[in-house]
Amino acid sequence: MRLLIGTLALININLALSGQSYAGVAEALIPHRAVYDLELQQASDRSGIESMYGRMVYEFNGSACSGYTVGFRFVTQLDTGGTVRLTDQQTTTYENLEEGTFRFLTKSYVNEKLDLEVRGSARAETDGTAVDLTTPRRAKLNLDRAQFPTAQMISLIERAKKGDRFFQSHLFDGSEEGSKVMLTTSVVGSPKVSGDENSELEVTGDFADLPTWPVTIAYFDETKNEDGTPVYRISFELYENGITRDLIMDYGEFALKGTLASLETFDGEGC
Template sequence: MPGSLEVVTAAIEPHRAAYDLSLDRALSSPEIASAVGRLEFEWADVCSGWTVQQRSRVLLDRAEGPRVDFGWTLNAWEAKSGQRYRFIIRRFFDGLETEETRGEAELGDGNGPGRARFEDPNGFEVALPAGTVFPTAHSLEILAHATKETLPFWRLVFDGSGDDGGLSGVSVLPVAAYAPGERELPLPEGSSGAELLADEPGWRVQLAFFSPGEVDALPLHEQTLTLYGNGVADNLLFDYGDFSLRARLVELEALPDPGC
């Protein structure tokens, strides 16, 4: 699918987006009383590669017990060749950092095989099987498959998070498609960035994340989102099992041209 990936990559709009998080009651346990939060996301072109910055904070109230305040940040760089990746992930609880994970990974030609090296919290290495991709390359592949109407598809994705050495099997299923100018949800009144989505086609997709080699088991967690042709995402649903969070786009702006 090289030609499709080139077309998809050329259409990406480096951007900064902010989302309001709320509890999806229909998919959450009755034991969860409420949840609110904020997700901030930036996808930038830095000429040598792509950078992604993500920051999230969630305040979750259970029917019994104290409020839970948790969040995380991600800072990552990925080569445009898709062969190198660096990441720092920090987790927070009650406003205090509880964990930091950092490392780097490299793939051979044609998506592997390769290796990931974790520096923190304890140095170790993880083998990356042939066919592994990094997160930005995976996002571009989703768009390429959606454009060519060749969903579903499955991939091994390494992002450095999780309990399986940062490696997950990800199944991507089609849910719906939207013509240019058609949106599920309007941007809130007064928000900026609506013009960036005005003429973009969109695809609603469901991602199911599995431990590597366990695709016949139940997924560890799932995400459903609408992905537009320029890479902007909206109406994200994060299903963690006992509760689900919905993220709705409230702010959107294009980033300056890096002048590569």
């Protein structure tokens, strides 16, 4: 299942940040480990889902000069009434902003058995995105020009700070077996400081009084000419340091709510 990852991470506005802008926003990103409790927010009758819950762990490390690593684990238990299925997606990525390169590995387990492994690398080029897949098949792909997740996150924060409220971009994050670029549409609200009634503020600690942008990102598969609805949509509150809370992950037939349960920050590597 797709997250922001990084998730959070927007072109045909191009990789259009200057080196100075990249450095300014990147320096504000905080290495951290965030744990989210997941619960079913809603499910249609057609989905067949009676209950669903789980946990998501997102760990972000690195710097603009050494590159960024992301570790992501998404575990859910789904009950349809007749069957119970445990899914476990484990992803690790490395992204180098200066070189425009990206490495990815995802292992997906169903009921504790490996169901799919995807491994490869990608490079941003002037006319597209060159992808080298090694697993589950060996292939070299030339895809549309796109950003990688951390570069997209930096671009999102930069545009939000400038007051941009609606924009589109293309993203390659290694999902869809590493074979597709997704069109993303982002809607960013005005920054705000949440009230005391938000239970996640206690977890965010020193960041509780900082403003957040309400963000919604929709992901579209342009290879499918259907009714124009997104494959997936995620909403969250975004801090300028890259930390997120109040997640809603909408897959169409069902939606999951992610509540920030714990947050640990690390010392940055610096440049």
